[in-house]
Amino acid sequence: MNTLRLYFKSIGMLLRSHLQYPSSFIMQTLAQLVMEGGEMLAVILIVDRFGSLKGWSGGNLYFFFGMMSVSFYMTEIFGRGITGDFPSMVRTGRLDSFLVRPRGVLTQVMCAGTDPRRITCVAVGVVALIMGSNISGITWTPLKALVLIESIAMSCLLILGLFMIEAIFCIFSVKSVEIVNAITYGGRSACQYPINVYPLPLRALFTIVAPFALTLHVPASWILGKPLYGWPWWAAVVTPLSGIVVFGIMTVLFHVALRHYRSTGS
Amino acid sequence: MRAYISVFKMRLRMELQYRGAMIGGILCQMFFGLVLVAVYRALYDSKPQSLPIESVVTYVWLQQAFFRMMFGTDSDLLDKIRSGDISYDMCRPINMYGFYYARIVAMKLMGSLMRAVPMLTLAAFLPKGWGISLPASLPGFLLAIPALLLGLLCVCALENITVAFTMRTLDSRGMQGLLTMLMMTFSGNVLPLTLFPDSWQKAITFLPYAQLLDAPIRLYTGVYELSAALGVYALQIFWIIVLIALGNVMWNANKKRMIVQGG
Numbered sequence A: 001m002n003t004l005r006l007y008f009k010s011i012g013m014l015l016r017s018h019l020q021y022p023s024s025f026i027m028q029t030l031a032q033l034v035m036e037g038g039e040m041l042a043v044i045l046i047v048d049r050f051g052s053l054k055g056w057s058g059g060n061l062y063f064f065f066g067m068m069s070v071s072f073y074m075t076e077i078f079g080r081g082i083t084g085d086f087p088s089m090v091r092t093g094r095l096d097s098f099l100v101r102p103r104g105v106l107t108q109v110m111c112a113g114t115d116p117r118r119i120t121c122v123a124v125g126v127v128a129l130i131m132g133s134n135i136s137g138i139t140w141t142p143l144k145a146l147v148l149i150e151s152i153a154m155s156c157l158l159i160l161g162l163f164m165i166e167a168i169f170c171i172f173s174v175k176s177v178e179i180v181n182a183i184t185y186g187g188r189s190a191c192q193y194p195i196n197v198y199p200l201p202l203r204a205l206f207t208i209v210a211p212f213a214l215t216l217h218v219p220a221s222w223i224l225g226k227p228l229y230g231w232p233w234w235a236a237v238v239t240p241l242s243g244i245v246v247f248g249i250m251t252v253l254f255h256v257a258l259r260h261y262r263s264t265g266s
Numbered sequence B: 001m002r003a004y005i006s007v008f009k010m011r012l013r014m015e016l017q018y019r020g021a022m023i024g025g026i027l028c029q030m031f032f033g034l035v036l037v038a039v040y041r042a043l044y045d046s047k048p049q050s051l052p053i054e055s056v057v058t059y060v061w062l063q064q065a066f067f068r069m070m071f072g073t074d075s076d077l078l079d080k081i082r083s084g085d086i087s088y089d090m091c092r093p094i095n096m097y098g099f100y101y102a103r104i105v106a107m108k109l110m111g112s113l114m115r116a117v118p119m120l121t122l123a124a125f126l127p128k129g130w131g132i133s134l135p136a137s138l139p140g141f142l143l144a145i146p147a148l149l150l151g152l153l154c155v156c157a158l159e160n161i162t163v164a165f166t167m168r169t170l171d172s173r174g175m176q177g178l179l180t181m182l183m184m185t186f187s188g189n190v191l192p193l194t195l196f197p198d199s200w201q202k203a204i205t206f207l208p209y210a211q212l213l214d215a216p217i218r219l220y221t222g223v224y225e226l227s228a229a230l231g232v233y234a235l236q237i238f239w240i241i242v243l244i245a246l247g248n249v250m251w252n253a254n255k256k257r258m259i260v261q262g263g
Helices: A002-018 A022-050 A058-078 A080-092 A094-099 A105-111 A116-136 A142-173 A178-191 A200-209 A212-223 A233-259 B002-015 B019-046 B053-065 B067-071 B075-083 B086-090 B096-124 B138-169 B173-186 B198-206 B208-212 B214-221 B226-256
Strands: none
Touching (some): A002 A105, A002 A116, A022 A116, A022 B138, A022 B173, A058 A080, A058 A116, A058 A142, A058 A178, A080 A105, A094 A105, A105 A233, A178 A200, A178 B019, A200 A212, B019 B053, B019 B096, B053 B067, B067 B096, B067 B138, B067 B173, B075 B086, B096 B226, B138 B173, B138 B208, B138 B226, B173 B208, B198 B208, B208 B214, B214 B226
């Protein structure tokens, strides 16, 4: 609990420091809105031209897009320390000072960054979710709402776990490793569309290595009333837990890697 | 003129040094390309369009291959603006706009060629319907090359306008982000412009963003007839002149009110 309080206190402080430059903050937030708006425009135009995708209607596609946007950008807001700042922490030696403090390193890394500009991206995602839900005509039940929340939370943990792969590489190589972007940012781009769109190798990648299919697509398709692979309802409750599994594995690996950490000396 | 040419050459050589970053970039871009191609193929399975799928796939690969041309920035210059070192450049006996224009052209040209050649070679070996197709015709291919070069000049002029905003606000992230995102959407990077609604085509192909890569790609894939090439070039040149003139005005205005952050 103490850790959690510490975390929210740090995030609050960082937020205030971001707001010290209001005009810059507003401009950047607007830029984010244009970015995510552009992504959504692309989906809308695709739906306008093609109507449906492998049996998924336009409303369904908006719903998938919204789930992905909300999960991904929530992760960036709350986990900026891992998703963005970590390579520079290693390069500049900021990580060294974390090692001597009486708190977990991961906690401190998480406390060290937030990206409130992404809030507009989350807003676009929420709009897409509502649009998708209305057009698809979902009848909401308490269980469905819970599954939605579980799915988003677990996807956040999954995304955080995937960004930790980059952090782990970074501990060894100092440089940020671009290729990992293929499953983080690439995963976002790819998995904003339902998984059965893709050929087998990509499907395997996003089910086994980076299980977006399990944390997002299985529960979302059940909520939409078109369960993926015809799996029963409890699959939608169980499979998202793979998010926390990935996060757990990566946390362990992260700590193992830290034992081999050599400061850059700068 | 000789000064600009030597700046250009120096920058070409400099860009050639970063080969490690290149391989990571290529693999990443290849992955994105594959994902996009998979999506468009699935969409075409549901509802085929009058535009053949090969044309869309080729569009995607060319966009991915020339990613660096579109979205590479001169980070040295941005650092100089922030640190105030740009004041040294104002002492140089040549036009500052021209100096940086030559630099960014060289950077984008070399950066994108280094990535595009290996990427397009790889994409050509992918199975049919997944990889890049041959150009619609040999003349179409030959006509696309000057269009690509004009597109390069156009994107560099746009880039310098973005830089002019950075000079005003010092913080590059706001306005730059905004302009980059507009460019991403309206240059066909997020969704090929050929798949935008038909009623938008006239307006959207007139915008400067369509001159960068969309126009050359359309010539390559044969969406534009060969006879349209001259009109395309004319529109590109029109935008290059307008954007360079606008950039120059903005740079000169900024020079007068340049604030150097001491230290």
